[in-house]
Amino acid sequence: MKIHVFDSQYEAGLYAALMAKRTIMEREKPVLGLATGATSIPFYSALVQSCHDGLDFSRVTTVNLDELVGIGADDPRSYRYFMQHRLFSRVNILPENAHVPNGLAIDEAAECARYDRVIDAHTPDLQILGIGGNGHIGFNEPGCALLARTHVIRLHRDTVTANARAFPMLDDYPSRAITVGVTDIFRAARIVLMAFGEKKADIVARAIEDPITTHIPASLLRLHANVTVLLDRASADRLSPSITTGIKLKEGRLTQVEM
Ligand code: F6R
Numbered sequence: 005m006k007i008h009v010f011d012s013q014y015e016a017g018l019y020a021a022l023m024a025k026r027t028i029m030e031r032e033k034p035v036l037g038l039a040t041g042a043t044s045i046p047f048y049s050a051l052v053q054s055c056h057d058g059l060d061f062s063r064v065t066t067v068n069l070d071e072l073v074g075i076g077a078d079d080p081r082s083y084r085y086f087m088q089h090r091l092f093s094r095v096n097i098l099p100e101n102a103h104v105p106n107g108l109a110i111d112e113a114a115e116c117a118r119y120d121r122v123i124d125a126h127t128p129d130l131q132i133l134g135i136g137g138n139g140h141i142g143f144n145e146p147g148c149a150l151l152a153r154t155h156v157i158r159l160h161r162d163t164v165t166a167n168a169r170a171f172p173m174l175d176d177y178p179s180r181a182i183t184v185g186v187t188d189i190f191r192a193a194r195i196v197l198m199a200f201g202e203k204k205a206d207i208v209a210r211a212i213e214d215p216i217t218t219h220i221p222a223s224l225l226r227l228h229a230n231v232t233v234l235l236d237r238a239s240a241d242r243l244s245p246s247i248t249t250g251i252k253l254k255e256g257r258l259t260q261v262e263m
């Protein structure tokens with residue numbers, strides 16, 4: 005596991021976007037596994053800029069981790085909406101290549117099985133992850149047991165509260181989500197976990213330095229062969245300095261990424 009600490013979220017997002025850019029340029033049919041949430045915003049901004057600078061998304065397939073149950077693409081709370089506005093409508097990806105679970109599916113089991121087939125056909129070369137305040141990845145919430153493949157989960161109350169914070173005017177925030185499972189996440193060739201801000205410092209330190217446990221799903225990532233963790237100073241605050249590498253922009257630019 006490589007752990008890089010940046011001066012700002014912007015730089016960490018830029019670094020993740022450079023990793024995605026390299027993946028897109030190196031693979032014939034690149035597949036990006038994507039997350040939503042505040043943490044991913046600098047990454048998407050940098051990725052959109054790469055497209056404006058000439059990066060071609062016409063061969064790219066994306067597979068999102070999760071979607072809230074009961075809301076659709078027109079609802080600003082939905083992850084499809086987030087992705088549409090942050091990325092899909094701003095790059096030249098083909099709409100049929102941008103996969104997000106369907107939160108409005110009547111038959112949830114059938115939708116999970118369908119999404120498993122999507123992942124089987126499009127296993128990510130690079131998987132982007134955020135981390136919940138309780139250590140969740142995707143919406144694999146902490147517990148005694150985690151599920152391998154796509155499933156519907158009842159979100160922990162803290163997760164609902166954290167997510168709903170961005171929508172103060174909206175009541176009835178969805179409490180269930182369709183999420184890929186931990187095996188799905190682990191199938192990615194490379195994983196990038198990002199976390200920013202003081203409120204993530206404790207869970208980042210526990211995920212990286214405490215014993216590996218399903219009660220902190222992100223800690224399982226230490227069992228994957230190729231994980232890069234991108235942090236800002238605040239989220240890295242409680243980690244032992246000896247296990248982190250600092251990365252700085254040179255003349256306002258990041259030119260190289262380590263993969
Ligand atoms: C969202 C997802 C979640 C988020 C996590 C962090 O698609 O998979 O695991 O990455 O809840 O969310 P933020 O970035 O909003 O703190």
